[in-house]
Amino acid sequence: MTSTSLEAAQVVVPMSRDEAVKEFGDGSGVTVFAGGTILMPEINYGRLKPARVLMLGNAGLSGIGSSGSALTIGAMTTVAELENAPEPLGSTARNVADHEIRAQGTLGGNLCAPSGGGTPRGDLQAALIALAATVKTAGKDGERTEPVEDFIAAGANGRLVLEVEIPEPKRSGYAAARRPHAHAYTILAVCAAETSAGVRVGISGAGATAQRARHVEDALAGGASVEDAAQKVADDAEPHDDALASAWYRQRLLPVLVRRALDDLGGGK
């Protein structure tokens, strides 16, 4: 481990997973630095003056492995490395920003990303929700694994993301509103996947974090048509106004994207 203490902050660079977990402890007073695409602007502009920074670049937390029909993805795996991941994660990753940002931003950072200026920033979250991903974290009470939607809803406070596991989906679908070449965060994206637990639907861009569209899923499980199930999304999300789009626009777009993602699912990709 190398530890550098200079005027601005103490920077700790763990050289292994165990060291990272130990240095993180219960997370109090620790600023976790993964890819840096969200933290560095805060530091550059003096909005964040961290006392103790845990820099994870050498902690051995990156990489994609497979065991049986599931993929295990390390928290420090970059968005670029996910561009060919199973759908809808691959499409979602390819839609993030540009080449350089994808090569730097990480899966773990994306999962922990707070909204910025009212705009949600965890573009990968909806895909992980649809894929029934589980998240392994470390913190005060040791390590634990939980469904990704539970982790996202509770927030990353006091937890260090170690890895994400996703089962290979049977089918998957994706639909998003994009602004080509603007490289803004996603206005709205809907991810769908069929796993052994049935069809799951995740939404990005209709709240501070991504969310699971349980009313849509329940309608589908109950035999509703795609068209009818898509309308149920009004019960799942209350879209907001931000710099990218108005709530009015998102409310009208959301059921359309749900229908498109479910139709895409029907293609049996």
Added chain:
Amino acid sequence: MRLTVNDEEHELHSPPLTSLLAALREELDITSPKAGCNQGGCGACTVLVDGEARRSCLVPLAALEGTSITTVEGLGAADDLSPVQAAFDEHYAAQCGFCTSGFVMAATALIDREPKAGREDILEALSGHVCRCTGYVKIVAAVEAAAKGDVHPEQVEPSFEPEEAEVLIPGSPA
């Protein structure tokens, strides 16, 4: 910390969370990376870190121990331009010039990782660098030419002395 920039080793004294961009410009006086937005959006600060394009404003010094940085200053000299630099000159692709360093570094990295990059690859690879001049036709043409090896650095006339601007109205910027 020690940092290799353009094949030259430097001892840096800026705090570890200083961005590479700030250290390059303010401590080493290497000014081709431009401080446009300081938040990863504009692309003008792009440099190569171990040969891969990175936003220097988003990388802190603490993450760079043992790496090698390349900026435009390290690509070529006025009388010995790199293929991408020569292509930008031939195709008059500079526009206002502020975004040019980032475009040149992104294009250099692209051609290095995909020597047969086609138009679509180029558009995608340059997409994080578009600014406000519009009219990227010449930039794309320059990178296409560089990717095809259709450049002629020997024909570029080096201009070592910046021409004195003619001031028409005393006191006004030329």
